[in-house]
Amino acid sequence: MANLAKFRRNRFASVLVLFFALAVVSIGFSGVNKLVTPAAAKIGSEESLVDKGSALFAEGCSSCHGLNGQGTSDGPTLAGVGAASVHFQVSTGRMPMAAPGAQVMRKAPSYNEEETLALAAYVATFGPGPAIPSEEQVNEWQNASVSEGGELFRTNCAQCHNFAGSGGALTNGKYAPSLGQATPLQIYEAMITGPQSMPIFSDETLTPESKAAIIRYIQELNKSENPGGMDLGRLGPVTEGLVLWVVGLGVLIIFAVWIGARVR
Amino acid sequence: MTNKFDINNTFDPDNENQAPKVSKEVATKLPTPAKGVDHYLRRTDTDPKAAKRAERQVAAFFGASSLFTLIFVVSFFAIPRETKIAVSLIGVTSAQNIVLGTSFGLAILFIGIGAIHWAKKLMPDVEMVQERKEMKPADEVQQEALDAFRVGATESGVGQRKLIRRSLLGALALFPLPFVVMLRDLGPAPKGELRKTAWQEDLHIVTDITYEKIRPEDIPVGNLISAMPENILEIQEEEGNLNERGKSAILLVRMRPEDIKSQQGPDWDYQGIVAYSKICTHVGCPIALYEQRTHHLLCPCHQSTFDLADSGQPIFGPAARRLPQLAITVDEEGYLVARQGFQEPIGPSFWERGA
Numbered sequence: 001m002a003n004l005a006k007f008r009r010n011r012f013a014s015v016l017v018l019f020f021a022l023a024v025v026s027i028g029f030s031g032v033n034k035l036v037t038p039a040a041a042k043i044g045s046e047e048s049l050v051d052k053g054s055a056l057f058a059e060g061c062s063s064c065h066g067l068n069g070q071g072t073s074d075g076p077t078l079a080g081v082g083a084a085s086v087h088f089q090v091s092t093g094r095m096p097m098a099a100p101g102a103q104v105m106r107k108a109p110s111y112n113e114e115e116t117l118a119l120a121a122y123v124a125t126f127g128p129g130p131a132i133p134s135e136e137q138v139n140e141w142q143n144a145s146v147s148e149g150g151e152l153f154r155t156n157c158a159q160c161h162n163f164a165g166s167g168g169a170l171t172n173g174k175y176a177p178s179l180g181q182a183t184p185l186q187i188y189e190a191m192i193t194g195p196q197s198m199p200i201f202s203d204e205t206l207t208p209e210s211k212a213a214i215i216r217y218i219q220e221l222n223k224s225e226n227p228g229g230m231d232l233g234r235l236g237p238v239t240e241g242l243v244l245w246v247v248g249l250g251v252l253i254i255f256a257v258w259i260g261a262r263v264r
Numbered sequence: 265m266t267n268k269f270d271i272n273n274t275f276d277p278d279n280e281n282q283a284p285k286v287s288k289e290v291a292t293k294l295p296t297p298a299k300g301v302d303h304y305l306r307r308t309d310t311d312p313k314a315a316k317r318a319e320r321q322v323a324a325f326f327g328a329s330s331l332f333t334l335i336f337v338v339s340f341f342a343i344p345r346e347t348k349i350a351v352s353l354i355g356v357t358s359a360q361n362i363v364l365g366t367s368f369g370l371a372i373l374f375i376g377i378g379a380i381h382w383a384k385k386l387m388p389d390v391e392m393v394q395e396r397k398e399m400k401p402a403d404e405v406q407q408e409a410l411d412a413f414r415v416g417a418t419e420s421g422v423g424q425r426k427l428i429r430r431s432l433l434g435a436l437a438l439f440p441l442p443f444v445v446m447l448r449d450l451g452p453a454p455k456g457e458l459r460k461t462a463w464q465e466d467l468h469i470v471t472d473i474t475y476e477k478i479r480p481e482d483i484p485v486g487n488l489i490s491a492m493p494e495n496i497l498e499i500q501e502e503e504g505n506l507n508e509r510g511k512s513a514i515l516l517v518r519m520r521p522e523d524i525k526s527q528q529g530p531d532w533d534y535q536g537i538v539a540y541s542k543i544c545t546h547v548g549c550p551i552a553l554y555e556q557r558t559h560h561l562l563c564p565c566h567q568s569t570f571d572l573a574d575s576g577q578p579i580f581g582p583a584a585r586r587l588p589q590l591a592i593t594v595d596e597e598g599y600l601v602a603r604q605g606f607q608e609p610i611g612p613s614f615w616e617r618g619a
Contacts, residue, residue: 148473155472155490159552159564170555171562171569171580194486197555199517204482205489210474229357263306263384 021121022134053122056115060096069126074100081193082129083120088189090116092182102173104196106181130192137208138185141215149217152210156201164234165221170197180222184215298391308385318385325378332371339363458617459609461493461511463590468494469516469539469600477599478516480537486556489516490542493602511610513542514590515552516600517572519559525574528607532591534600539590540576541610544568546583548611561587585613 058067064075071077078086089095093107111119120132154163160176162168167178174197179187191211194200203211232239308315339360349359422429468477472490475497483489491514493499499508521536532538544551544563551570553562559573568581576587588610591603609617 151473156488156552159550168564170553171558171560171567174555176553194556197557199488199554199556200484200486201489202482202484202487205471205476205478205487207474207476226355226357227361229351229354229362231355259380259384262304263308263389264304 049118049121050125052115053118053120056111056119057122060110061119064097069123078123078126080127080129081123083124083132084130084189085193085195086120086123087116087132088186088193088195090119092186094195103175106177130189133185133188133192138188138215140208140212141184141219144209144212144216146213146216146220148210149213149215149220152206152214153217156206157214160198162235164231165218166234168235179218182218184219187215187218298393301391303391306385306389315386318381322378322382322386325374325381329371329374329378332367332374336364336367336371339367453616454614457507458611458614461606461610462495462499462508463493463512463514463602463605465602465604466595467602468595469514469592469602470494470496472513479598480518480534480594480600481598483516483518483537485518485520485536487516487518488552488554488556490514490552491516491539510548511543513550514539515542515554515561515572516592517554517556517559519573523559523573525571528575528586528589529591532589532603534592534594537592537600538572539592539602540570540572541588541590541606543611544583545578545585545587545610545612546581551587 057065057069061069064072065078066072066075069078086095089104090111091109091113093109094104096110097104098107109116117132124131153165157165160168160170161179162176165179167176169175176198182190188211190198191201191206191214192203201211206214232243308318343360343363345358345360347359348356349362350356351362354362417423469491470477470493472492475492475494477494478489478491492509493512496509496512500506516537516539518535518537521533524533524536524538527533527538540561542550542552544565546563546566546568549563549565551561551563551568553564554560554572555562559571560579561570561572561576563569563581563583566582568583569579570576570583570587571579572587576589578584578586588606588608590606592600593603595601
């Protein structure tokens with residue numbers, strides 16, 4: 001019985017802490033217009049989340065990142081990467097990594113949202129880094145301007161992620177991924193943490209309002225339909241030309257051969 | 265039964281079974297069958313059953329075409345325009361669009377297939393020779409044309425009316441002049457504009473699109489900013505075009521100072537923040553595919569790669585020259601400013617550029 005009671009208290013406490021942490025971050029943000037470093041970590045009741053994250057970290061992450069996140073030959077140090085970076089990498093399934101390579105790919109996440117937040121809270125204790133943006137901050141995109149977002153997207157993002165967010169190749173096997181599956185929170189986190197090859201777009205140089213507009217634009221891109229069907233990856237004239245030359249001309253050649261063939 | 269036989273036996277206008285059913289008069293005007301060419305009979309020529317089958321096949325193709333035309337008409341009214349359908353490879357799109365396009369395409373395709381099948385299986389396939397007609401017209405036709413020209417020349421009086429003749433010649437001689445004059449638009453040769461951008465000493469660096477001044481402490485390591493000179497909007501207004509935007513665009517990147525291997529001038533960075541032209545030195549594409557872990561900048565057009573940690577040197581691709589660096593510092597209020605203009609022309613090479 002005592003065990004059961006402890007278990008229930010733990011679960012309840014972590015949800016409460018989460019809610020509290022989000023509230024603190026969002027209020028703090030609206031006050032100073034700056035990313036708040038995990039303030040919640042200082043609060044006593046946060047400890048259970050950190051403890052849980054610590055256990056998960058020792059089990060799933062420490063073999064590459066070291067028991068204290070100091071990094072090993074197989075993985076970089078996590079000091080100062082911040083909660084947002086952990087949440088991005090784990091919630092997109094990129095971490096834990098399946099196999100080393102030029103690019104870590106998106107896959108189904110290995111941890112649920114609660115475990116991900118616990119890991120993020122634990123790694124945030126290694127050193128100050130960008131915190132997970134508040135729900136309010138992320139949801140701001142619903143009020144943002146699409147056209148402004150388009151302008152900002154084309155200036156800051158489209159060179160790698162393509163005009164339609166379809167992604168594109170970089171050097172030596174690296175690539176910018178498609179934005180089709182990215183959630184608003186993940187897009188926000190990617191901009192402030194700069195995962196893998198991506199540079200950082202800090203809140204001071206690309207303001208939260210600009211980020212909201214960019215997220216809005218990506219959401220509009222992802223839900224826009226292809227009236228003609230078959231977008232060919234929205235990669236533009238290269239794929240369109242290739243299909244036309246191979247499929248279109250191929251069919252014409254097949255018919256020409258048939259018309260010219262001798263009949264028995 | 266042999267499949268091969270002499271061509272002269274294959275085409276006989278009097279033979280009801282083998283000749284096209286035309287009058288003798290028409291048949292003699294048709295091209296004559298080629299002599300000395302081996303001709304193979306088709307199964308439909310020799311086997312009436314096969315011919316009947318081919319006939320049914322052709323009719324089936326035409327019937328299929330009619331069916332698809334009817335499907336087009338019916339679905340035009342029957343399928344609501346808003347209905348969406350998921351088709352593999354094509355994706356979610358308008359059902360009406362898909363059905364209309366497919367049925368219309370198949371309707372015309374089956375007419376074509378039926379016609380070709382008909383021609384190949386049932387129409388006569390005798391090898392024919394058609395002699396080419398002589399290109400030169402008959403002598404009397406030529407003479408007629410020349411006479412008509414002479415009559416016209418006499419009647420117009422171009423020989424007698426010197427004033428008209430001379431003024432016409434003058435007009436025709438002058439007419440090409442506009443084409444010569446328009447060559448002027450190839451010039452004038454550019455003066456300084458290929459060598460100079462808007463950047464100059466103490467000009468603030470602002471973010472593109474949002475036009476905010478930038479403080480160095482707001483740029484974390486690994487941060488990328490597309491930036492412009494602060495007066496870019498005024499210049500655009502004044503010049504009425506976007507040329508200056510195309511020349512003055514820069515990238516600001518912060519890296520750890522110890523990561524910087526070399527720069528184009530002593531301390532042209534500001535605490536690890538370096539500014540480079542955003543215009544590729546190959547053919548001038550805007551270039552911003554910055555990989556923050558390698559400090560490589562990749563051009564999307566032709567894959568030229570520059571190392572921003574090493575003076576912007578090209579390390580891969582067709583670009584031959586380094587990306588020009590802009591020397592930066594901060595003003596007394598702590599905002600980033602240019603220390604001077606670009607010291608070399610930005611963008612692609614041009615004839616007068618020199619080495």
